[in-house]
Amino acid sequence: MSLPPSQSAAMKASKGKLPISVITIVICSFAFLALLYADTSRSFFKLKSCPRRNAVKKSKGRTAEDDLKSLEMDDRFEFDPEECSVNTGKWMFNKSIKPLYTDRSCPYVERQISCAKNGRRDSDYLRWEWQPDDCTLPRFNPELALKKLTGKRLLFVGDSLQRGQWQSFVCLVEWIIPEDKKSLKQGRTHTVFRAKEYDATIEFYWAPFLIESNTDQHIIADPKKRILKVDSIEKHAKNWGGVDFLVFNTYVWWMSGLRLKTLWGSFANGEEGYVELDTPVAYKIALKTWANWIDSNINPNKTRVFFTTMSPTHTRSEDWNNKGGMKCFNETKPVLKKRYWGTGSDKRMMSVVSSIGKKMKVPVTFLNITQLSEYRIDAHASVYTENGGKLLTEEQKADPLHHADCIHWCLPGVPDTWNQIFLAYL
Ligand SMILES: *[C@@H]1O[C@H](CO)[C@@H](O)[C@H](O)[C@H]1NC(C)=O
Numbered sequence: 001m002s003l004p005p006s007q008s009a010a011m012k013a014s015k016g017k018l019p020i021s022v023i024t025i026v027i028c029s030f031a032f033l034a035l036l037y038a039d040t041s042r043s044f045f046k047l048k049s050c051p052r053r054n055a056v057k058k059s060k061g062r063t064a065e066d067d068l069k070s071l072e073m074d075d076r077f078e079f080d081p082e083e084c085s086v087n088t089g090k091w092m093f094n095k096s097i098k099p100l101y102t103d104r105s106c107p108y109v110e111r112q113i114s115c116a117k118n119g120r121r122d123s124d125y126l127r128w129e130w131q132p133d134d135c136t137l138p139r140f141n142p143e144l145a146l147k148k149l150t151g152k153r154l155l156f157v158g159d160s161l162q163r164g165q166w167q168s169f170v171c172l173v174e175w176i177i178p179e180d181k182k183s184l185k186q187g188r189t190h191t192v193f194r195a196k197e198y199d200a201t202i203e204f205y206w207a208p209f210l211i212e213s214n215t216d217q218h219i220i221a222d223p224k225k226r227i228l229k230v231d232s233i234e235k236h237a238k239n240w241g242g243v244d245f246l247v248f249n250t251y252v253w254w255m256s257g258l259r260l261k262t263l264w265g266s267f268a269n270g271e272e273g274y275v276e277l278d279t280p281v282a283y284k285i286a287l288k289t290w291a292n293w294i295d296s297n298i299n300p301n302k303t304r305v306f307f308t309t310m311s312p313t314h315t316r317s318e319d320w321n322n323k324g325g326m327k328c329f330n331e332t333k334p335v336l337k338k339r340y341w342g343t344g345s346d347k348r349m350m351s352v353v354s355s356i357g358k359k360m361k362v363p364v365t366f367l368n369i370t371q372l373s374e375y376r377i378d379a380h381a382s383v384y385t386e387n388g389g390k391l392l393t394e395e396q397k398a399d400p401l402h403h404a405d406c407i408h409w410c411l412p413g414v415p416d417t418w419n420q421i422f423l424a425y426l
């Protein structure tokens, strides 16, 4: 299906610049991939007292081996958002895992991230499961998901990364619905998947900055020409009413430069009156605008609000010590180093999100996917993507520095884990 215009022009715009500082490199890669859309996450909690002690008691009179077994088995309790953090954990390889869908079986995966269809041959990246340290995360159960959505609307709002999460969610559930009991209505900014028998919708609304900008609809390739209206959101937000579950994200579009052109209030000379602000400052004003809108328009008894934290980008192979590497190209295994954090996730931006979240009246559940996704250098679209509606040519594939997409994720893939976590919170 055709989805909002990709920003291949923007990618080209920044190609070739080889900046001096790390920050500049990161920023350039971002601009390079203006193609994309954004990210998600959530909070941590203290651990519940562990059932470990009971397990030991129960096992009296059994063999040492039994003891060991029960210790292993009872060590973790089933995920409970109040008790267990999804932030600390590890990716476990399990060769017998099969994703619930493929980019051929699910008609809703857009071409840009249909990696297998686009020629990706290795498949280990599909067989890793996120295992939190202190609990077990239930596998995604499509029946349960649809049950929770019965009679309800779920709306994902944000950028292309959020669109990936939306597609993942739809694909995870749609295969259990008969052909004539589901439909997709594609709009320019708002797309609705409907599961008729459940009277449920799973929707996506395109708003890459959440607030209004001059590049929402007709994407402006040159980040320098983009102007953000950091105190205006109504044009988008008027479409978010009456929804039961709202899931937001916004991050990667902000990372196109150290400073951004921003407008607020009513400037007599219109767009000419912009002011350049440091990116985290502009981000903060915009998120406050968003938070105010939520607090004054959302009834928390009717609507639950989620926010997916930054989706990491992997455009500097030095970050994970692959000196000869080219961005995420040719990576087939996650980084295994505990708490690995690269330069593609800006902690200042994360702290803006968490500090604003804490002050809101309406509770926001963060789907904190940043740390777990940081490890997954192997799971981006890389050269198995398209550019301007066409698959990369062999020549382009041979030039990963300019053409590999290390921002977006293949589907099936990492966004399925985000939704596994999301469902556990629902
Ligand atoms: C690996 O996945 C298979 C199939 O889903 C499952 O039966 C098995 O328990 C998993 N193994 C581990 C170690 O989690």
Ligand SMILES: *[C@@H]1O[C@H](CO)[C@@H](O)[C@H](O)[C@H]1NC(C)=O
Binding pocket: 299, 300, 301
């Ligand atoms: C939500 O429900 C609680 C308890 O029923 C009630 O006290 C509160 O006023 C409600 N809030 C809104 C915004 O309706």
Ligand SMILES: *[C@@H]1O[C@H](CO)[C@@H](O)[C@H](O)[C@H]1NC(C)=O
Binding pocket: 330
């Ligand atoms: C990609 O990785 C494979 C296996 O590790 C290696 O043989 C190949 O040369 C790599 N390709 C490039 C272009 O680096």
Ligand SMILES: *[C@@H]1O[C@H](CO)[C@@H](O)[C@H](O)[C@H]1NC(C)=O
Binding pocket: 041, 042, 043, 044, 087, 309, 350, 351, 353, 354, 357, 366, 368, 370, 371
């Ligand atoms: C998400 O988790 C990271 C640690 O991985 C933490 O630093 C950050 O504050 C969390 N973000 C939010 C919004 O809770």
